[in-house]
Amino acid sequence: MKESYSYEQLEDRRVRCITCESRCFILPNRFGSCGVRKNIDGKLYALNYGKVIALNIDPIEKKPLFHFIPGTESLSFGTVGCNLHCGNCQNWQISQGVKSDEVLLDAGKNLDPEQIVDLAIEKNCPSISYTYTEPTIFLEFALDTMKIAKRKKLKNIWVSNGFMTDETLDLVLPYLDAANIDIKSFDDDFYKKHCGAKVGPILRNCERIKKSGAWIEITSLIIPTLSDDEEMLKKVATFIFDKLGSETPWHLSAFSGAISWKMQDVPGTSAEKIHRLYNMGKNAGLKYVYAGNLFGDMEENTYCPVCGEINIKRLGYMISRYDEMGKCRKCGENLNLFG
DSSP states (O other), X not given: OEEOSSEEEOGGGOEEEOSBTTOOEEOTTOBOTTSXXXXXXXXXXXXXXXXXXXXXXXXXXXXXXXXBSTTOEEEEEEOSOOSOOOTTOSSHHHHSOOOOHHHHHTSSEEOOHHHHHHHHHHTTOSEEEEOSSOGGGGHHHHHHHHHHHHHTTOEEEEEEOOOBOHHHHHHHGGGOOEEEEEOOOSOHHHHHHHTSOOHHHHHHHHHHXXXXXXXXXXXXXXXXXXXOOHHHHHHHHHHIIIXXXXXXXXXXXXXXGGGOSSOTTSOOOOHHHHHHHHHHHHHTTOSOEEEEXXXXXXXXXXXXXXXXXXXEEEETTEEEEOOBTTXXXXXXXXXXXXX
């Protein structure tokens, strides 16, 4: 447990959390909507500090990041809780429903930031990924770890829904090297109904991350009948092109309802749909569009945007690189690869 880095104290021992854009007003002895930040006698505490519920060494492509130190492994961890409540969540067992001191006190393995960084170094991981749930809601744990990681020359990666406040992003950006941000839809109604959020702050934060110099990639989960409208997704592609740059990769992920929280009856996304959206993204001017959750699909490879030469071949998490120091092996075009 650690006092929050991002809240305001109000009258009558109430607090307002300013960690995420929900900006919860929290009465004494109550939790915010994330289920892990609690008002204790007029102070806000993150009860998930140092409580690691998931810890793995993952291919960085699993984040997914395809242009940031490709082919490497990243020490990846997360805690319980989330500030969104997405019906499609595939990690809902650890992201949802936590509002109990007893559960939080036993929610995961006790690890401090120094131990996380030491483990990454021991396992020869050049980066640490803050992932599985939402790093915004374990801000204190993440930020303390990021500061140590930066001193030890490790890269810091956030896999995030992007719904943090400006105040939180101010704290994070000096230590952030790369991020994958979900843009689930360009429609506020979708966010309000299915996630408990809104899209505006997420778009703003994507722009801020890009302007900071950190590398950013975007993921959109294509849910049939809910977030698969092609006109809406064309707006996402246009936003990426106009505001983040044509070099920003866009991952189009097929949905599977079988392991989702509340959408088991929604059909999976067809490969034909993903391929059609892939072409739409390319036609919108994006250099790098990727088809996700279609194992073995050629559209997860990285092709030169000028001559079409294959430079990175992906089969699941088997990665073969043919580029020459981040440039196309055939024509020498810059492929926007970091590391």
